[in-house]
Amino acid sequence: MTGTTPESGSQGTDFLYPFIDAHEEGADALLDDLAASARGKAAESARLQRDSISEWGEQIREAGARMAERFADGGRLYTFGNGGSSTDAATLASLFSRPALGRPVAAWSLAADQAVVTALGNDVGFDLIFSRQIIAHARSQDMAIALSTSGNSDDLMIALAEARRRGLLTIGFAGHDGGRMAVSDDLDYCFTIRSQSIHRIQESHALVGYRLWSAAQEHMARQHTSHDHSTATTGQEG
Numbered sequence: 001m002t003g004t005t006p007e008s009g010s011q012g013t014d015f016l017y018p019f020i021d022a023h024e025e026g027a028d029a030l031l032d033d034l035a036a037s038a039r040g041k042a043a044e045s046a047r048l049q050r051d052s053i054s055e056w057g058e059q060i061r062e063a064g065a066r067m068a069e070r071f072a073d074g075g076r077l078y079t080f081g082n083g084g085s086s087t088d089a090a091t092l093a094s095l096f097s098r099p100a101l102g103r104p105v106a107a108w109s110l111a112a113d114q115a116v117v118t119a120l121g122n123d124v125g126f127d128l129i130f131s132r133q134i135i136a137h138a139r140s141q142d143m144a145i146a147l148s149t150s151g152n153s154d155d156l157m158i159a160l161a162e163a164r165r166r167g168l169l170t171i172g173f174a175g176h177d178g179g180r181m182a183v184s185d186d187l188d189y190c191f192t193i194r195s196q197s198i199h200r201i202q203e204s205h206a207l208v209g210y211r212l213w214s215a216a217q218e219h220m221a222r223q224h225t226s227h228d229h230s231t232a233t234t235g236q237e238g
Contacts, residue, residue, distance in 0.1 A: 041199075041200075044197075044200060045200050045203045045204070048193065048194075048195055048200050048203075048204050049203070049204050049207045051194070052191070052193050052194075052204045052207070052208060053207065053208075053211065055194075056191045056208065057211070059189055059191070060191065060208060060211050060212050060215055061215045062189075063169075063171055063188070063189045063212060063215070064211075064212050064213070064214070064215020064216040064217075064218070064219060065215065065216070065219045066169055066188075067143055067169065067212070067215075067216045067219075068215075068216045068217075068219035068220045068223065069219075070141050070142070070143055070169060071105045071106075071216065071220060072220065072223055073141045074141060075106075075139075075141035075142045075143060075169075076105075076106040076107065076108070076137075076138075076139075076142045076143070077093065077096055077105065077106065077107035077108070077142070077143045077144075077145065078093075078107075078108055078109075078110055078133070078134065078137070078138065078142065078143070078144050078145070078163075078168075079092050079093045079107065079108070079109050079110065079144075079145045079146075079147070080109065080110040080111055080130045080144075080145075080146055080147070080156065080159060081111065081146060081147035081148060081153075081156070082111075082148070082153055082155065082156070084149075084198070084202060085147040085148055085149060085173075085202070085205075086109070086111035086147075088147050088173075088202060088205055088206065088209070089109045089110075089111060089145070089146075089147050090109040090111065090112055091206070091209075092107075092109075092145065092147070092209040092213075093107040093108055093109040093112075094107075094109075095209065095210065095213050096213055096216075099213070099217070102217040102220075102221075103217065103220050103221075105216075105220075110129075110130050110133045110134075110159075111129075111130075116129075116133065117129050120132050120133075126155060127154045127155045127158055128155070128158065129155055130146075130155055130156065130158070130159035131155070131158045131159040131161075131162040133159075134159055134162045134163050134166065134168075135162060135166075138163060138166050138168055139166070140166060140167030140168070141167075142163075142166075142168045142169075143168055143169040143170075143171070144159065144160060144163040144168045144169070144170050144171070145171045145172075145173065146159065146160055146170075146171070146172050146173070146181070147172075147173040147205060148172070148173070148174055148175070148179070148181065149174070149175040149176070149198045149201045149202065150174070150175060150176060150179050151172065151174030151175065151176065151177075151178045151179025151180055151181035151182055151190070151192065152179035152180050152181075156172075156181075157180055157181070157184065157186070160172065160181075160184065160186045160187060161184075161186045163186070164185075164186040164187075169188055170186060170187045170188050170189075171187065171188060171189045171190075171191070171212075172184075172187045172189070172190040172191070173190075173191050173193075173205045173208060173209070174190055174191070174192045174193070175192065175193045175194075175195060175198070175201035175205075176192075176194070176195070176196060176201075177192070177194070178190055178192035191208050193205060193208075
């Protein structure tokens with residue numbers, strides 16, 4: 001039977017809260033340190049989000065407009081990622097397909113179906129779990145968004161290359177220096193969050209995803225208004 005010493009038990013959280021090792025005497029000092037740590041992380045996250053939107057805002061609006069045009073043509077969005085990024089991909093797909101406000105559009109997370117993912121992983125290999133789904137479902141008017149904190153995942157790069165061959169609009173959310181995503185010819189856009197922290201990268205990915213959805217919604221609303229105006233004018237002329 002193995003036991004857990006206080007020292008070994010603290011190792012799992014030391015990287016998150018290194019000040020715990022300082023052995024503060026009393027709860028107040030510990031709570032003060034925890035609050036200071038939380039404030040520091042929140043401030044860093046807010047700064048990184050501002051910097052990211054400043055760097056990528058124009059391209060996000062452009063990509064959102066191009067997505068709106070594809071949605072109007074019957075296009076569908078496919079999102080995918082690994083680990084925590086797979087849950088972010090699912091959230092992004094849900095934002096497009098089941099928005100609280102605005103127009104719902106066709107969007108799916110390719111990591112959501114456990115039976116498909118595990119079957120492909122077992123039968124053809126993990127690197128092909130997303131590309132095989134692109135082959136099975138995607139059409140030229142569709143879109144693919146891959147999320148990766150490193151920008152280097154093989155399964156994502158293979159899927160993006162397949163999406164490019166099939167004419168999809170391809171978008172990457174990356175971190176650090178962008179990795180392979182940032183220099184690949186298989187992406188139309190790569191939004192790189194320039195941080196070494198996985199947590200901060202994913203927080204900014206969420207904001208970029210929201211801004212992309214918002215840009216697509218705004219463009220679709222303008223398309224709808226323009227169409228209604230054109231129809232009304234034609235009716236009056238008739």
